Amino acid sequence: MVPxxxxxxxxRIYTSLEEMDTAASVYASSRELEDMTGIPAxxxxxxxxxxxxxxxxxxxxxxxxxxxxxxxxxxxxRRPKVCVAGLGPLGxxxxxxxxxxxxxxxxxxxxxxxxxxxxxxxxVDLFPSYELPAVARxxxxxxxxxxxxxxxVEKTAARLYDGGVRGILNYTGVTVPPEYGFDVRSVxxxxxxxxxxxxxxxAEK
Amino acid sequence: MVPxxxxxxxxRIYTSLEEMDTAASVYASSRELEDMTGIPAxxxxxxxxxxxxxxxxxxxxxxxxxxxxxxxxxxxxRRPKVCVAGLGPLGxxxxxxxxxxxxxxxxxxxxxxxxxxxxxxxxVDLFPSYELPAVARxxxxxxxxxxxxxxxVEKTAARLYDGGVRGILNYTGVTVPPEYGFDVRSVxxxxxxxxxxxxxxxAEK
DNA sequence: ATGTGTGAATTTATTCACAGCT
DNA sequence: AGCTGTGAATAAATTCACACAT
Numbered sequence: 001m002v003p004x005x006x007x008x009x010x011x012r013i014y015t016s017l018e019e020m021d022t023a024a025s026v027y028a029s030s031r032e033l034e035d036m037t038g039i040p041a042x043x044x045x046x047x048x049x050x051x052x053x054x055x056x057x058x059x060x061x062x063x064x065x066x067x068x069x070x071x072x073x074x075x076x077x078r079r080p081k082v083c084v085a086g087l088g089p090l091g092x093x094x095x096x097x098x099x100x101x102x103x104x105x106x107x108x109x110x111x112x113x114x115x116x117x118x119x120x121x122x123x124v125d126l127f128p129s130y131e132l133p134a135v136a137r138x139x140x141x142x143x144x145x146x147x148x149x150x151x152x153v154e155k156t157a158a159r160l161y162d163g164g165v166r167g168i169l170n171y172t173g174v175t176v177p178p179e180y181g182f183d184v185r186s187v188x189x190x191x192x193x194x195x196x197x198x199x200x201x202x203a204e205k
Numbered sequence: 206m207v208p209x210x211x212x213x214x215x216x217r218i219y220t221s222l223e224e225m226d227t228a229a230s231v232y233a234s235s236r237e238l239e240d241m242t243g244i245p246a247x248x249x250x251x252x253x254x255x256x257x258x259x260x261x262x263x264x265x266x267x268x269x270x271x272x273x274x275x276x277x278x279x280x281x282x283r284r285p286k287v288c289v290a291g292l293g294p295l296g297x298x299x300x301x302x303x304x305x306x307x308x309x310x311x312x313x314x315x316x317x318x319x320x321x322x323x324x325x326x327x328x329v330d331l332f333p334s335y336e337l338p339a340v341a342r343x344x345x346x347x348x349x350x351x352x353x354x355x356x357x358v359e360k361t362a363a364r365l366y367d368g369g370v371r372g373i374l375n376y377t378g379v380t381v382p383p384e385y386g387f388d389v390r391s392v393x394x395x396x397x398x399x400x401x402x403x404x405x406x407x408a409e410k
Numbered sequence: 411a412t413g414t415g416t417g418a419a420t421t422t423a424t425t426c427a428c429a430g431c432t
Numbered sequence: 433a434g435c436t437g438t439g440a441a442t443a444a445a446t447t448c449a450c451a452c453a454t
Contacts, residue, residue: 003445007407011399012391016380029413038383041413042447049415057414058453075406076399089298097394104398143401145394167401169394175221178243183404186217187392189302189350189374193309194216194281196348196372199388201280202212208423234435247425254437262436263431414453421446431436 002050007074009039009047014070017063027060079105081141085132085156086148087111087120090171094145099123107139112152129159136163143167150174157182207255214244214252219275222268232265284310286346290337290361291353292316292325295376299350304328312344317357334364341368348372355379362387
């Protein structure tokens with residue numbers, strides 16, 4: 001079983017591998033990856049050793065192969081099905097970004113306001129919020145990007161749960177109710193800045 | 206010295222306290238906070254015990270007091286000085302959100318494109334990117350919200366470093382170069398979704 | 411010679427359990 | 433009686449160090 005912090009680091013590593021010019025550098029050592037990611041080389045090797053098939057014992061990692069193994073073990077190749085709940089400016093931005101790459105399958109967008117749904121242009125099917133549970137179930141949505149107004153988080157969480165959604169990327173400023181057992185990653189502007197501020201303060205002392 | 210994971214949880218706790226109706230509930234027990242945050246009661250008590258002055262031994266926490274102590278110990282009361290680098294749609298959104306509350310002192314916005322600077326309406330002073338180091342130094346900016354295009358991250362990071370900025374909230378899709386020793390929190394749409402996807406996959410097995 | 415893979419050692423974080431306060 | 437605060441016990445993650453592959 002791979003430790004959760006290792007899982008996060010592996011995703012960071014994947015991001016860094018993506019940034020590499022695959023043509024220019026076919027191989028990368030753990031030391032080189034350390035310089036790119038900031039993750040110490042030994043931690044990084046340990047993390048990679050959790051994968052089903054790590055590198056080939058001796059010699060550097062073959063970038064392409066490593067990415068393939070990461071995609072495999074981390075389940076990235078499956079194109080997980082994702083929706084966007086809340087189509088304000090931020091939600092629309094997320095929708096656009098998600099559509100700009102093939103990585104995830106963007107299955108639906110939801111908003112409480114029907115006008116928004118009619119006025120928004122998108123390749124993705126848009127629905128009023130109350131249809132969320134039915135649509136999510138019918139289409140097998142696994143992940144949601146939560147960009148609703150703070151006041152709607154509670155109701156939306158309940159609907160996502162009814163729809164069988166398992167993981168939430170929470171862009172709102174409030175806490176996703178924990179009782180549903182979602183896997184949540186929170187990305188609140190203020191909370192993240194607070195953590196940074198607290199870190200600075202802690203470093204000083 | 207307070208462990209870093211504890212620090213993050215304390216910030217989450219602070220967020221949840223904020224959400225409480227302070228008039229309605231003056232006191233909160235660790236158990237009640239568990240229900241709100243999802244953090245187990247004993248973890249939460251331990252975390253709070255790291256603070257300079259935790260609660261009053263017996264009885265529940267006084268919400269107002271606990272928030273005050275958190276603000277104190279986490280350095281939130283100082284109104285840390287923050288800037289936004291990159292004034293595309295996301296950057297402008299962040300700028301607006303930051304200005305809507307008094308919590309941080311929003312000191313400046315930066316963009317490579319001078320037209321953007323002239324056309325954007327904001328209470329905050331806006332500058333072209335090359336002035337970043339000088340302005341950041343002159344105004345004592347500590348934190349930056351990084352919302353530039355992916356291709357500009359490297360150059361911007363160098364400028365932030367020259368400006369004496371210590372922490373970065375990274376909204377871009379690429380890694381902030383680690384060599385400057387920034388305290389970074391990354392909030393990349395794709396990377397976060399990948400972590401969620403990997404988590405689901407790991408849970409299945 | 412250089413660089414990975416991994417068990418063992420060490421460090422760090424979480425959980426427990428209970429003394430002490432209200 | 434109920435709840436916090438915290439040292440001690442447990443669990444988890446990181447770092448080390450070296451065998452082994454290229």
